Amino acid sequence: MHVTMDIDKTRRPKEEFFKAAHLNDTNSMKALLMSEDFDPCIRGDLEETILHTALFNGNKEIAEFILDRIPALIDEPITSDKYRGETPMHIAVLKQDMEMVKELLNRGADVITSRATGSCFVPGEDCQCYYGEFVLSFAACIGNEEIVRTLIKHNAPLDARDSLGNTVLHLLVLQEEASHAYSMYDLIMSLMTEKQQPSLDCITNNDGYTPLKLAVAEGQMEMFNHLLEKQKKPYWRMGTVSYCTYDLTSIDTWEDQKSVLDIITKSKDTKESYQTKEDYVRLVGELITVVGALIILISELIFLSKIGLKNYLANTSNGGPYPLLLICYSLLIIAAVVMRLLSEDEEAFPMSFALIIGWCNTIYFARGFKTLGKFSILIQKILFGDLMHWCSLVFICIIGFTFAFYILFVTLDLTDYPYFRNFAMTLRTTFELMMGLLDIPLPYDKPTPSNVFVIYILYMLFVYLLLLNLLIAMMDDSYWRIIPEAELLWKVQFAAVILLLEQRVPAFLKVRSGIPGSSLGFDDDKWYIGVEEILPETEGDTSAPIQRHYNVKWNRVRKNLGKIIKMKESAESTIL
Incomplete structure (x- = not known):
């Protein structure tokens, strides 16, 4: 990532100094610098010097001429809040201009204490890149090995810590592009002496994290495995069998309150999920949901084991398939809890299905009302009677016509028919055609074989027209067949609800009637x-x-x- 100042859009001062630097006008810049009545230390709208502007525009000749005339600008930082502390060396590193990096180093540029501390370079709302403030950290995060080697050769400190306490190794752990972070980490470790390596690995930031612990805290498991592999020490080897040792100093909990095990069990994501008062109110609701899911799961499994799966599903008075949906709901809630504890991003998948099933189960609890109870019975009968049989028939038809469409279009130029580019996409298109959600997606400005239209017409007549109307007729027939006995079945369900509640009421609250x-x-x-x-x-x-x-x-x-x-x-x- 390169940080660029918005120089083109800012209003430049009237002085021709910045105009010449911005336009790479070497002749005008030399003439202005040679004049005695001109202030060369003037700053622009971003509080930058003319050397910063020249380096941003990549004009090596102007930059060297400025350094010859005004050598004091070599370590002069930008003073605006956004880019405070950014020196010409920072800019040369960000531009990956190796020639200017060497030129600045030869002229004595500071690579030890220079720090870019503006809001652009530190974590916050205005942060565009967090590269660790120091020049060496910038170079390491950019991923330029040649510049890193050169800076270390000129005594750039490896153990320098920024305002958050992070060293260059911490910064590499935080990088999203892991591929170059691995190689850069190994390069820096290889350039260190044996005395420096253990001390640099053990430096902690302001949060008390070493690079290894930071990888765990940030969920960078690939980097964690890489760092752990670097600590491996082979003890003996015999053929293909080897015995290796790993340092447990920062991993186990012995005399370490922030060990790797502690960090894993106290996940950062979980911690950040509960910060405000509203978060803790939500936590109470989540705990109630989880406990309720466990109670439902245990009670339903006990009941299922007593009467068997067949009777469990066929027991209309007990709700038919709805208790089975309750079991699925409970299992999905437990899966979401496990994924949250493991900080898995797929947590939303089981949670979304649990929400759908949870709302569907309101039909089960609504069966105590006379009007809604009848509809609960109708839905149950139609869903597991007519609809299942109809779906089986439709599935066979859709698969058959999907193969027909796929074979027809596979011989054509699929770039003109993206909705039929493979079997999966063809199946989706066929389903949407059956539901009337889509007209046949054909490029009408290009000729299409007549066979396609013949198959399409047969498909729409058979599946869309015939089978959909058949489903309506089947559901209508089931409705008038079920409705006479619906009230009687509702009374049975109502009695089942009463018995269910009675079984769960504590004994000391029960009063015997009669x-x-x-x-x-x-x-x-x-x-x-x-x-x-x-x-x-x-x-x-x-x-x-x-x-x-x-x-x-x-x-x-x-x-x-x-x-x-x-x-x-x-x-x-x-x-x-």
């Missing part, structure tokens, strides 16, 4: 429910005496109950 047998003079260990039945009285009906006899007995029971209640109340009042 009439104890002791109150009726019956068995003490039994409970009864009284039902008053009135049968129609008709002349000549042999059941009439039974009705009168039954009513007399029930009236007697009610009188006895009234007496028992009064006796109980009088006894309680006497005791009080």
Whole structure:
């Protein structure tokens, strides 16, 4: 990545100095520098000097002439907030201008203390590149090995730490282009002496991370494996078998509060997900969701093991396929939790399907309402009856016509028919044609074989017109066949919901309904429910005496109950 100042769009001063530097006008620049009444230290809108401008425009001749006339500009930094601290050497490195890097070094340019600390070069909203402030770090992040070798040869410090405490090795870990970061890391380590290598590897930044730990914290597993491989020391080798040792100093938790194991278990992504008050409120909801998913999974698996898979799916009173969807929902939630703990980006995949299934399961919980319960039964019957059979038939037809389209178009120039360029794309196009989402995508400005139109017409007549209307007819037939018994099935489902809730209510909250047998003079260990039945009285009906006899007995029971209640109340009042 190259950092370039927006010089072309900025309003330049009226002085011809910057105009000559910007336009690479060597003659005008020499004439201006030779004049005695002109201030050569004037700065532009970005607080840059004329040497910065000349280097940005790559004019080596003007830059050398400026250095000859005004040598003090060689280490003069830009002073604006955005580019503060950027010296001519920084610019030469960013431009990868090896000739100017050598020229500046020969003239005594500072490569030890020069630091680019402007907002453009440090992490923040305005950051365009974070290259570690020092000239050597810039060169290493750019990936120019020749410049790195040259700077190290001129005593550029390898252990220099920027405002975040990062050395050049830390900066290489943070680079996205891992290929050149590996080679640059190995190059720098090879240019160090044996005394420097252990000390440089152990330098920690402001967060307490060495380069190895930083790779783990940032999730750079390829770089972590590379650094771990660099630490490997072969102990003995015999043929193809070798015994190697790895340094555990920064990996295990012995006397290290920020070991590699600690960093892995305290993932940065997880930490950053919960910072504000709203994040912790969301965390409570997530915990409730996870615990609920575990409870659902365990309870449903226990029930499934008792009645078997076949009965589990066929049990209409228990919700049919919806409990199976609950199991899928629970498994997807658990998978999303595992992926979050492992900082996997694919976490959104199981979560999105879990959300869909979760909303679909509202139909299962809505079956307690009379109107919605009937529709729940209809959806279940049609989904696993008519629709599954119809989908099987349509799948066979679509596959057949897809092969037909693919064979026809494979002999043509596929650049003109991108929707049929391979079998997968042809299958997708065929499906969209069946749903009426797409007209046949043909270039009408070029001739197309008539066979294509024949197959297309047959496909639309058979699949789009015939099979779709067949599905509508099947669903209509199922509706009128199911609706007479839908209310009865809903009552069964309603009872199943009550029993389901009763099983999950704690025992101390349950109150038994009915009439104890002791109150009726019956068995003490039994409970009864009284039902008053009135049968129609008709002349000549042999059941009439039974009705009168039954009513007399029930009236007697009610009188006895009234007496028992009064006796109980009088006894309680006497005791009080």
